[in-house]
Amino acid sequence: MKLLFERSTPGHAHTILPELDVDMPALPEGAARGQRPHLPELAEIELGRHYTELAKQTHGVNDGFYPLGSCTMKYNPRVNEQAAALAGFADIHPLQPACTVQGALGVMAETADALAEICGMDAVTLQPAAGAHGEYTGLLLIRAYHLERGDTARTKIIVPDSAHGTNPASAVMAGFTVVSVPSNAQGGVDLDALRAAVGPDTAGLMLTNPNTLGLFDPNILEICRIVHEAGGLCYYDGANLNAVMGHARPGDMGFDCVHVNLHKTFSTPHGGGGPGSGPVGCKAFLSRYLPGPIVRKGEQGYELFKPEKSVGRVRSFHGNFLVVVRALTYITMLGAEGLPEASAHAVLNANYLMKRLEGSWFVPYGELCMHEFVIDVAPLKAETGVSAMDVAKRMLDFGIHPPTMYFPLIVHEALMVEPTETESKAELDAFIEIMDRIWQEAHEDGARLHEAPLACAIGRPDEVGAARNPHLRYEFGDLS
Numbered sequence: 001m002k003l004l005f006e007r008s009t010p011g012h013a014h015t016i017l018p019e020l021d022v023d024m025p026a027l028p029e030g031a032a033r034g035q036r037p038h039l040p041e042l043a044e045i046e047l048g049r050h051y052t053e054l055a056k057q058t059h060g061v062n063d064g065f066y067p068l069g070s071c072t073m074k075y076n077p078r079v080n081e082q083a084a085a086l087a088g089f090a091d092i093h094p095l096q097p098a099c100t101v102q103g104a105l106g107v108m109a110e111t112a113d114a115l116a117e118i119c120g121m122d123a124v125t126l127q128p129a130a131g132a133h134g135e136y137t138g139l140l141l142i143r144a145y146h147l148e149r150g151d152t153a154r155t156k157i158i159v160p161d162s163a164h165g166t167n168p169a170s171a172v173m174a175g176f177t178v179v180s181v182p183s184n185a186q187g188g189v190d191l192d193a194l195r196a197a198v199g200p201d202t203a204g205l206m207l208t209n210p211n212t213l214g215l216f217d218p219n220i221l222e223i224c225r226i227v228h229e230a231g232g233l234c235y236y237d238g239a240n241l242n243a244v245m246g247h248a249r250p251g252d253m254g255f256d257c258v259h260v261n262l263h264k265t266f267s268t269p270h271g272g273g274g275p276g277s278g279p280v281g282c283k284a285f286l287s288r289y290l291p292g293p294i295v296r297k298g299e300q301g302y303e304l305f306k307p308e309k310s311v312g313r314v315r316s317f318h319g320n321f322l323v324v325v326r327a328l329t330y331i332t333m334l335g336a337e338g339l340p341e342a343s344a345h346a347v348l349n350a351n352y353l354m355k356r357l358e359g360s361w362f363v364p365y366g367e368l369c370m371h372e373f374v375i376d377v378a379p380l381k382a383e384t385g386v387s388a389m390d391v392a393k394r395m396l397d398f399g400i401h402p403p404t405m406y407f408p409l410i411v412h413e414a415l416m417v418e419p420t421e422t423e424s425k426a427e428l429d430a431f432i433e434i435m436d437r438i439w440q441e442a443h444e445d446g447a448r449l450h451e452a453p454l455a456c457a458i459g460r461p462d463e464v465g466a467a468r469n470p471h472l473r474y475e476f477g478d479l480s
């Protein structure tokens, strides 16, 4: 498709500013540009068509099924958007005095309280802008805790080999070294390996439960006990909270600190780098290290304060506030009954898909899964040459966003499927039919699947090349 600059026609631009009716002030020497800015000249209708064409070339939750494992691409209720667009939330300034934004501060306080209750924590910061940012923040709390006690030897964070890639990355960013522990045959943490890994240098453990195989670790209490007995703290990666919300709380499992992905579990549109929010909750003994400012109820209403031994700010102002508004809308709409029901449906949908698919497709771990499960395409590849990549690319032809691929790393030809609770049985059945068809195609004409997608605007871009050598600027050529 054409870019805006290629659609541009000289003379189609319109000046929307009125003519100056005062003298043009003199600009300081050197401040004026030498040439007019090179901007595309388009009428509004052309601009509208350009963006509509762009939108049609991508795939979102509103286009169709989006089982992108670990990312929780659930439907985001429109009422969330209505709430976030209210002028009292959307048109305020972060530097307004607290007395003029009591409603907004109330939203922050209520959301923090709700998340503390859902996670079994005592205090919450809403500052982190995403899950990985929350991980980093939580690890700073753990670090501050050990350092304040003068325990400088605790420099290692234990991470299971099934962890999300952000976990080891955040640990390194926070100044720790990473110790990887292997999974056992059931896909959980190998307890003997964990016992061997902990010691006086253990700062803590990072774990997501259910893990990235979609399995709830039945040894979770023992895992936390082993780490605590060694003097470490336990960090819960709450990106998979959609599986257990209202059923099990990280705080009750023994975790000291947790982040939650509001954009996943609590329904804000995400993907494409849109605004996220990764609030961090902690037990009372860590709350003095939380980043400030935090909202609390004072004598004059809501006020902002900075905890006593705060690790400092991790983001400007109050975090991504409008994501918080969406989350509170979602939590309030569903309530204490609806939240666990949403999780129960997410788990039911995933198990339905898993049981229907495992007749032909190979599911290496788990009798029952939580909100997602992992298919291993390796046996199909050995038989037909068709890889997880080929299967995922073929799905695009049927208007389905592929599952997460080649992750977790311990399953080499992984397709990680997370249907979420918002899909109907009819949608799941349609997906099963497409998977059956791809299975058949793989056996009949596997070579054709290496060419998939056969009907999309873009087929197989060089993803590594695009990441390593991004081409981000438009080459105008001669502008004279």
Ligand SMILES: *Cc1c(COP(=O)(O)O)cnc(C)c1O
Residues within 6 Å of the ligand: 070, 071, 130, 131, 132, 133, 164, 166, 167, 208, 212, 237, 239, 240, 261, 276, 278
């Ligand atoms: C999504 C995810 C993260 C990272 O969250 P971001 O908001 O993308 O930074 C961390 N852990 C797990 C298990 C996830 O699924």
